[in-house]
Amino acid sequence: xxxxxxxxxxxxxxxxxxxxxxxxxxxxxxxxxxxxxxxxxxxxxxxxxxxxxxxxxxxxxxxxxxxxxxxxxxxxxxxxxxxxxxxxxxxxxxxxxxxxxxxxxxxxxxxxxxxxxxxxxxxxxxxxxxxxxxxxxxxxxxxxxxxxxxxxxxxxxxxxxxxxxxxxxxxxxxxxxxxxxxxxxxxxxxxxxxxxxxxxxxxxxxxx
Amino acid sequence: xxxxxxxxxxxxxxxxxxxxxxxxxxxxxxxxxxxxxxxxxxxxxxxxxxxxxxxxxxxxxxxxxxxxxxxxxxxxxxxxxxxxxxxxxxxxxxxxxxxxxxxxxxxxxxxxxxxxxxxxxxxxxxxxxxxxxxxxxxxxxxxxxxxxxxxxxxxxxxxxxxxxxxxxxxxxxxxxx
Numbered sequence: 001x002x003x004x005x006x007x008x009x010x011x012x013x014x015x016x017x018x019x020x021x022x023x024x025x026x027x028x029x030x031x032x033x034x035x036x037x038x039x040x041x042x043x044x045x046x047x048x049x050x051x052x053x054x055x056x057x058x059x060x061x062x063x064x065x066x067x068x069x070x071x072x073x074x075x076x077x078x079x080x081x082x083x084x085x086x087x088x089x090x091x092x093x094x095x096x097x098x099x100x101x102x103x104x105x106x107x108x109x110x111x112x113x114x115x116x117x118x119x120x121x122x123x124x125x126x127x128x129x130x131x132x133x134x135x136x137x138x139x140x141x142x143x144x145x146x147x148x149x150x151x152x153x154x155x156x157x158x159x160x161x162x163x164x165x166x167x168x169x170x171x172x173x174x175x176x177x178x179x180x181x182x183x184x185x186x187x188x189x190x191x192x193x194x195x196x197x198x199x200x201x202x203x204x205x206x207x208x
Numbered sequence: 209x210x211x212x213x214x215x216x217x218x219x220x221x222x223x224x225x226x227x228x229x230x231x232x233x234x235x236x237x238x239x240x241x242x243x244x245x246x247x248x249x250x251x252x253x254x255x256x257x258x259x260x261x262x263x264x265x266x267x268x269x270x271x272x273x274x275x276x277x278x279x280x281x282x283x284x285x286x287x288x289x290x291x292x293x294x295x296x297x298x299x300x301x302x303x304x305x306x307x308x309x310x311x312x313x314x315x316x317x318x319x320x321x322x323x324x325x326x327x328x329x330x331x332x333x334x335x336x337x338x339x340x341x342x343x344x345x346x347x348x349x350x351x352x353x354x355x356x357x358x359x360x361x362x363x364x365x366x367x368x369x370x371x372x373x374x375x376x377x378x379x380x381x382x383x384x385x
Contacts, residue, residue, distance in 0.1 A: 039275065060278055065301035068271035075275025075283065078236060078259045099264030106262055193305030197278065205280045
Protein backbone atom coordinates (compact mmCIF):
# COMPACT_ATOMS: atom_id res chain seq x y z
CA UNK A 1 0.00 0.00 0.00
CA UNK A 2 1.27 3.51 -0.75
CA UNK A 3 2.03 5.73 2.24
CA UNK A 4 -0.65 8.19 1.15
CA UNK A 5 -3.41 5.62 1.12
CA UNK A 6 -2.26 4.25 4.48
CA UNK A 7 -2.58 7.77 5.81
CA UNK A 8 -6.09 8.04 4.45
CA UNK A 9 -7.04 4.69 5.97
CA UNK A 10 -5.62 5.79 9.33
CA UNK A 11 -7.44 9.11 9.16
CA UNK A 12 -10.79 7.35 8.86
CA UNK A 13 -10.39 5.60 12.19
CA UNK A 14 -8.66 8.36 14.12
CA UNK A 15 -10.03 10.00 17.24
CA UNK A 16 -12.25 13.09 16.80
CA UNK A 17 -9.77 15.56 18.32
CA UNK A 18 -7.23 14.92 15.54
CA UNK A 19 -8.82 17.12 12.86
CA UNK A 20 -6.38 19.88 11.81
CA UNK A 21 -4.26 19.53 8.66
CA UNK A 22 -0.55 19.79 9.52
CA UNK A 23 0.26 21.37 6.15
CA UNK A 24 -1.85 24.40 7.13
CA UNK A 25 -1.63 24.36 10.94
CA UNK A 26 2.19 24.18 11.31
CA UNK A 27 2.84 27.28 9.13
CA UNK A 28 -0.04 29.12 10.83
CA UNK A 29 1.38 28.46 14.31
CA UNK A 30 4.97 29.36 13.45
CA UNK A 31 4.21 32.48 11.44
CA UNK A 32 7.33 34.31 10.24
CA UNK A 33 9.75 31.37 10.22
CA UNK A 34 12.83 33.62 9.87
CA UNK A 35 12.36 34.72 13.50
CA UNK A 36 13.53 31.30 14.73
CA UNK A 37 16.50 28.97 14.65
CA UNK A 38 14.83 25.65 13.86
CA UNK A 39 15.61 22.12 15.02
CA UNK A 40 13.29 19.60 13.37
CA UNK A 41 12.83 16.03 14.54
CA UNK A 42 13.05 13.15 12.13
CA UNK A 43 10.35 12.14 9.63
CA UNK A 44 7.17 14.22 9.37
CA UNK A 45 8.41 17.32 11.19
CA UNK A 46 11.66 17.38 9.19
CA UNK A 47 9.49 17.71 6.06
CA UNK A 48 7.21 20.30 7.72
CA UNK A 49 10.13 22.58 8.58
CA UNK A 50 12.23 21.94 5.48
CA UNK A 51 9.21 22.95 3.38
CA UNK A 52 8.39 25.97 5.55
CA UNK A 53 11.97 27.31 5.50
CA UNK A 54 12.69 26.10 1.94
CA UNK A 55 15.62 24.12 3.42
CA UNK A 56 16.81 27.36 5.01
CA UNK A 57 20.18 27.92 6.67
CA UNK A 58 18.26 28.55 9.93
CA UNK A 59 17.00 24.92 9.95
CA UNK A 60 18.74 21.74 11.12
CA UNK A 61 16.52 18.74 10.34
CA UNK A 62 17.21 15.23 11.61
CA UNK A 63 16.81 12.07 9.55
CA UNK A 64 17.94 9.72 12.32
CA UNK A 65 19.14 9.85 15.95
CA UNK A 66 15.51 9.60 17.07
CA UNK A 67 14.96 11.50 20.30
CA UNK A 68 17.65 14.14 19.71
CA UNK A 69 15.54 17.14 18.72
CA UNK A 70 14.50 18.58 22.11
CA UNK A 71 17.96 18.35 23.67
CA UNK A 72 19.60 19.81 20.57
CA UNK A 73 17.22 22.71 20.97
CA UNK A 74 18.27 23.12 24.61
CA UNK A 75 21.99 23.17 23.76
CA UNK A 76 21.40 25.67 20.97
CA UNK A 77 19.14 27.89 23.10
CA UNK A 78 21.72 28.02 25.92
CA UNK A 79 24.52 28.80 23.45
CA UNK A 80 22.56 31.59 21.68
CA UNK A 81 20.43 33.32 24.34
CA UNK A 82 19.81 36.28 22.01
CA UNK A 83 18.07 34.08 19.41
CA UNK A 84 14.69 32.34 19.61
CA UNK A 85 14.93 28.54 19.11
CA UNK A 86 12.00 26.40 17.96
CA UNK A 87 12.09 22.60 18.20
CA UNK A 88 9.43 20.93 16.04
CA UNK A 89 9.05 17.23 16.78
CA UNK A 90 6.48 14.47 16.39
CA UNK A 91 4.65 12.41 19.00
CA UNK A 92 6.74 9.33 18.17
CA UNK A 93 10.06 11.09 18.65
CA UNK A 94 8.96 12.86 21.81
CA UNK A 95 7.71 9.59 23.31
CA UNK A 96 11.27 8.28 22.91
CA UNK A 97 12.78 11.20 24.84
CA UNK A 98 10.29 12.13 27.56
CA UNK A 99 13.11 12.69 30.06
CA UNK A 100 14.29 15.58 27.89
CA UNK A 101 11.21 17.51 29.01
CA UNK A 102 12.37 17.22 32.64
CA UNK A 103 15.93 18.25 31.75
CA UNK A 104 14.62 21.25 29.79
CA UNK A 105 12.06 22.32 32.42
CA UNK A 106 14.78 22.54 35.07
CA UNK A 107 16.87 24.84 32.83
CA UNK A 108 13.80 26.75 31.54
CA UNK A 109 15.53 28.87 28.87
CA UNK A 110 13.07 31.64 27.88
CA UNK A 111 14.23 31.57 24.24
CA UNK A 112 13.24 27.92 23.67
CA UNK A 113 9.86 26.69 22.41
CA UNK A 114 8.82 23.15 21.57
CA UNK A 115 6.08 22.39 19.05
CA UNK A 116 4.96 18.76 19.07
CA UNK A 117 3.01 17.81 15.96
CA UNK A 118 0.90 14.96 17.29
CA UNK A 119 -0.88 12.88 14.65
CA UNK A 120 -1.35 9.91 16.94
CA UNK A 121 0.63 7.68 14.59
CA UNK A 122 4.11 6.59 13.55
CA UNK A 123 3.70 8.04 10.05
CA UNK A 124 7.12 7.29 8.62
CA UNK A 125 6.90 3.56 9.27
CA UNK A 126 3.39 3.12 7.84
CA UNK A 127 1.01 4.94 10.19
CA UNK A 128 0.95 2.49 13.05
CA UNK A 129 -1.09 3.88 15.97
CA UNK A 130 1.02 5.62 18.64
CA UNK A 131 0.43 5.92 22.37
CA UNK A 132 -1.17 9.35 21.97
CA UNK A 133 -4.10 7.76 20.12
CA UNK A 134 -4.47 5.44 23.10
CA UNK A 135 -4.76 7.94 25.93
CA UNK A 136 -1.23 9.34 26.45
CA UNK A 137 -1.37 13.14 26.77
CA UNK A 138 1.95 14.78 25.92
CA UNK A 139 0.85 18.23 27.15
CA UNK A 140 0.08 16.72 30.56
CA UNK A 141 3.51 15.04 30.54
CA UNK A 142 5.18 18.36 29.66
CA UNK A 143 3.27 20.04 32.51
CA UNK A 144 4.14 17.26 34.92
CA UNK A 145 7.78 17.55 33.88
CA UNK A 146 7.69 21.15 35.11
CA UNK A 147 7.22 23.15 31.89
CA UNK A 148 4.91 25.93 33.04
CA UNK A 149 3.85 27.40 29.71
CA UNK A 150 1.91 24.73 27.80
CA UNK A 151 -1.10 24.62 25.46
CA UNK A 152 -2.92 22.09 23.31
CA UNK A 153 -4.03 23.26 19.88
CA UNK A 154 -6.67 20.99 18.34
CA UNK A 155 -9.05 23.38 16.53
CA UNK A 156 -8.71 26.42 14.25
CA UNK A 157 -9.73 28.69 17.10
CA UNK A 158 -6.80 27.51 19.27
CA UNK A 159 -4.15 28.50 16.73
CA UNK A 160 -3.81 32.21 17.60
CA UNK A 161 -3.20 31.41 21.28
CA UNK A 162 -0.72 28.64 20.37
CA UNK A 163 1.18 31.02 18.10
CA UNK A 164 1.33 33.61 20.89
CA UNK A 165 2.71 31.04 23.37
CA UNK A 166 5.46 29.96 20.95
CA UNK A 167 6.71 33.56 20.85
CA UNK A 168 5.98 34.72 24.40
CA UNK A 169 9.61 34.53 25.48
CA UNK A 170 9.46 34.59 29.28
CA UNK A 171 9.78 30.83 29.85
CA UNK A 172 10.25 27.64 27.85
CA UNK A 173 7.00 26.99 25.98
CA UNK A 174 5.42 23.71 24.88
CA UNK A 175 2.62 23.54 22.33
CA UNK A 176 0.94 20.24 21.45
CA UNK A 177 -0.61 20.46 18.00
CA UNK A 178 -3.14 17.71 17.32
CA UNK A 179 -3.42 16.94 13.60
CA UNK A 180 -5.05 14.25 11.49
CA UNK A 181 -2.69 11.53 10.25
CA UNK A 182 -2.03 12.81 6.75
CA UNK A 183 1.30 13.15 4.98
CA UNK A 184 3.60 16.16 5.59
CA UNK A 185 4.47 18.46 2.68
CA UNK A 186 6.47 16.81 -0.08
CA UNK A 187 9.91 18.34 -0.24
CA UNK A 188 13.52 17.29 -0.72
CA UNK A 189 15.59 16.84 2.46
CA UNK A 190 19.35 17.25 2.54
CA UNK A 191 20.42 14.02 4.27
CA UNK A 192 24.09 15.02 4.58
CA UNK A 193 24.13 15.99 8.26
CA UNK A 194 27.72 17.20 8.17
CA UNK A 195 26.96 19.57 5.29
CA UNK A 196 23.83 20.81 7.11
CA UNK A 197 25.92 21.46 10.23
CA UNK A 198 28.45 23.51 8.24
CA UNK A 199 25.76 25.57 6.51
CA UNK A 200 23.83 26.24 9.75
CA UNK A 201 26.98 27.30 11.65
CA UNK A 202 28.35 29.40 8.80
CA UNK A 203 25.07 31.28 8.49
CA UNK A 204 24.64 31.83 12.23
CA UNK A 205 28.21 32.40 13.38
CA UNK A 206 29.91 34.12 10.46
CA UNK A 207 27.20 36.40 9.10
CA UNK A 208 26.63 38.59 12.16
CA UNK B 209 48.15 7.06 52.15
CA UNK B 210 45.64 7.95 54.86
CA UNK B 211 42.03 8.59 53.78
CA UNK B 212 42.22 12.38 54.26
CA UNK B 213 45.27 12.73 52.02
CA UNK B 214 43.59 10.52 49.45
CA UNK B 215 40.48 12.74 49.39
CA UNK B 216 42.60 15.90 49.21
CA UNK B 217 44.61 14.48 46.30
CA UNK B 218 41.42 13.39 44.57
CA UNK B 219 39.86 16.83 44.85
CA UNK B 220 43.01 18.58 43.61
CA UNK B 221 43.13 16.88 40.22
CA UNK B 222 39.40 17.34 39.83
CA UNK B 223 39.75 21.07 40.53
CA UNK B 224 42.62 21.31 38.05
CA UNK B 225 40.49 19.48 35.53
CA UNK B 226 37.59 21.92 35.98
CA UNK B 227 39.93 24.88 35.54
CA UNK B 228 41.36 23.35 32.36
CA UNK B 229 37.88 22.86 30.89
CA UNK B 230 36.93 26.46 31.73
CA UNK B 231 40.18 27.85 30.29
CA UNK B 232 39.19 26.21 27.01
CA UNK B 233 35.83 27.89 26.77
CA UNK B 234 33.58 25.06 27.90
CA UNK B 235 30.33 26.51 29.25
CA UNK B 236 27.86 23.60 29.12
CA UNK B 237 28.41 20.87 31.74
CA UNK B 238 25.93 18.01 31.29
CA UNK B 239 25.68 15.00 33.57
CA UNK B 240 23.73 12.31 35.31
CA UNK B 241 24.84 12.66 38.94
CA UNK B 242 27.91 10.53 39.69
CA UNK B 243 30.33 10.26 42.62
CA UNK B 244 33.34 10.14 40.30
CA UNK B 245 32.50 13.56 38.86
CA UNK B 246 31.28 15.14 42.11
CA UNK B 247 33.83 17.96 42.18
CA UNK B 248 33.24 18.94 38.54
CA UNK B 249 29.49 18.90 39.10
CA UNK B 250 29.71 20.98 42.27
CA UNK B 251 32.07 23.49 40.61
CA UNK B 252 29.74 23.86 37.61
CA UNK B 253 26.75 24.44 39.89
CA UNK B 254 28.50 27.27 41.70
CA UNK B 255 29.95 28.90 38.56
CA UNK B 256 27.66 31.70 37.33
CA UNK B 257 29.32 31.75 33.91
CA UNK B 258 28.38 28.18 32.90
CA UNK B 259 25.26 26.10 32.42
CA UNK B 260 25.08 23.04 34.69
CA UNK B 261 22.62 20.65 33.07
CA UNK B 262 21.06 17.68 34.88
CA UNK B 263 20.20 14.92 32.42
CA UNK B 264 17.78 12.09 33.03
CA UNK B 265 19.84 9.77 30.79
CA UNK B 266 23.21 10.17 29.13
CA UNK B 267 22.12 10.21 25.48
CA UNK B 268 20.38 13.52 26.17
CA UNK B 269 23.87 14.94 26.67
CA UNK B 270 25.05 13.74 23.25
CA UNK B 271 22.20 15.65 21.59
CA UNK B 272 22.67 18.67 23.86
CA UNK B 273 26.33 19.05 22.89
CA UNK B 274 25.45 18.84 19.19
CA UNK B 275 22.95 21.67 19.68
CA UNK B 276 25.53 23.72 21.58
CA UNK B 277 27.96 23.29 18.67
CA UNK B 278 25.34 24.52 16.18
CA UNK B 279 25.26 27.72 18.22
CA UNK B 280 29.04 28.00 18.54
CA UNK B 281 29.09 26.80 22.16
CA UNK B 282 31.32 24.19 23.79
CA UNK B 283 30.23 21.55 26.26
CA UNK B 284 31.28 18.35 27.98
CA UNK B 285 29.32 15.25 28.94
CA UNK B 286 30.24 13.79 32.34
CA UNK B 287 29.16 10.19 32.77
CA UNK B 288 29.89 6.90 34.43
CA UNK B 289 30.88 3.92 32.30
CA UNK B 290 27.36 2.47 32.67
CA UNK B 291 26.02 5.55 30.86
CA UNK B 292 28.09 4.87 27.75
CA UNK B 293 25.68 2.13 26.70
CA UNK B 294 22.77 4.58 26.85
CA UNK B 295 24.47 6.77 24.22
CA UNK B 296 25.02 4.29 21.42
CA UNK B 297 22.38 5.23 18.83
CA UNK B 298 22.58 8.93 19.68
CA UNK B 299 26.27 8.84 18.74
CA UNK B 300 25.12 8.38 15.15
CA UNK B 301 24.31 12.08 15.32
CA UNK B 302 27.90 12.84 16.35
CA UNK B 303 29.51 10.52 13.84
CA UNK B 304 27.18 11.12 10.91
CA UNK B 305 27.29 14.91 11.15
CA UNK B 306 30.88 15.16 12.46
CA UNK B 307 29.91 17.10 15.56
CA UNK B 308 32.75 17.72 18.02
CA UNK B 309 32.10 15.58 21.12
CA UNK B 310 33.96 15.59 24.44
CA UNK B 311 33.06 13.24 27.26
CA UNK B 312 34.75 12.37 30.54
CA UNK B 313 33.91 8.84 31.67
CA UNK B 314 34.43 7.73 35.26
CA UNK B 315 35.17 4.03 34.96
CA UNK B 316 33.65 1.14 36.87
CA UNK B 317 33.94 -2.58 36.27
CA UNK B 318 37.71 -2.68 35.95
CA UNK B 319 40.72 -2.33 38.33
CA UNK B 320 39.65 -3.60 41.77
CA UNK B 321 35.89 -3.52 41.14
CA UNK B 322 33.88 -5.21 43.90
CA UNK B 323 30.41 -5.08 42.31
CA UNK B 324 29.97 -7.75 39.63
CA UNK B 325 27.06 -5.81 38.06
CA UNK B 326 29.54 -3.17 36.83
CA UNK B 327 31.71 -5.44 34.69
CA UNK B 328 29.48 -5.98 31.65
CA UNK B 329 29.25 -2.32 30.65
CA UNK B 330 32.60 -1.28 32.14
CA UNK B 331 34.47 -3.80 30.02
CA UNK B 332 32.39 -2.86 26.95
CA UNK B 333 33.13 0.88 27.15
CA UNK B 334 36.12 0.98 24.80
CA UNK B 335 34.79 -1.40 22.10
CA UNK B 336 31.38 0.33 22.13
CA UNK B 337 32.82 3.84 21.89
CA UNK B 338 35.31 2.73 19.26
CA UNK B 339 32.52 1.15 17.20
CA UNK B 340 30.69 4.49 17.18
CA UNK B 341 33.77 6.47 16.17
CA UNK B 342 34.73 7.86 19.59
CA UNK B 343 38.47 7.88 20.36
CA UNK B 344 39.34 6.74 23.91
CA UNK B 345 42.20 8.24 25.95
CA UNK B 346 42.92 6.64 29.33
CA UNK B 347 44.10 8.60 32.39
CA UNK B 348 45.68 6.29 34.98
CA UNK B 349 47.46 8.74 37.33
CA UNK B 350 46.50 12.14 38.80
CA UNK B 351 49.27 13.85 36.84
CA UNK B 352 47.87 12.40 33.57
CA UNK B 353 44.43 13.96 33.89
CA UNK B 354 45.01 17.55 32.80
CA UNK B 355 47.44 16.79 29.92
CA UNK B 356 45.17 14.03 28.63
CA UNK B 357 42.13 16.30 28.78
CA UNK B 358 44.07 19.12 27.10
CA UNK B 359 44.97 16.73 24.26
CA UNK B 360 41.34 15.66 23.98
CA UNK B 361 40.14 19.28 23.82
CA UNK B 362 42.48 19.97 20.88
CA UNK B 363 41.30 16.84 19.07
CA UNK B 364 37.64 17.70 19.67
CA UNK B 365 37.42 21.44 19.08
CA UNK B 366 40.21 21.94 16.52
CA UNK B 367 39.90 18.67 14.62
CA UNK B 368 36.15 18.06 15.13
CA UNK B 369 36.67 14.57 16.56
CA UNK B 370 34.72 12.64 19.18
CA UNK B 371 36.92 11.83 22.18
CA UNK B 372 36.31 10.15 25.54
CA UNK B 373 38.75 10.66 28.41
CA UNK B 374 38.46 7.56 30.58
CA UNK B 375 39.08 8.41 34.22
CA UNK B 376 40.13 4.89 35.18
CA UNK B 377 39.41 3.03 38.36
CA UNK B 378 43.15 2.98 39.08
CA UNK B 379 42.96 6.79 39.14
CA UNK B 380 39.66 7.21 40.97
CA UNK B 381 39.94 4.23 43.32
CA UNK B 382 37.53 1.33 43.57
CA UNK B 383 34.31 1.92 45.55
CA UNK B 384 34.24 -0.10 48.78
CA UNK B 385 31.56 -2.80 49.20
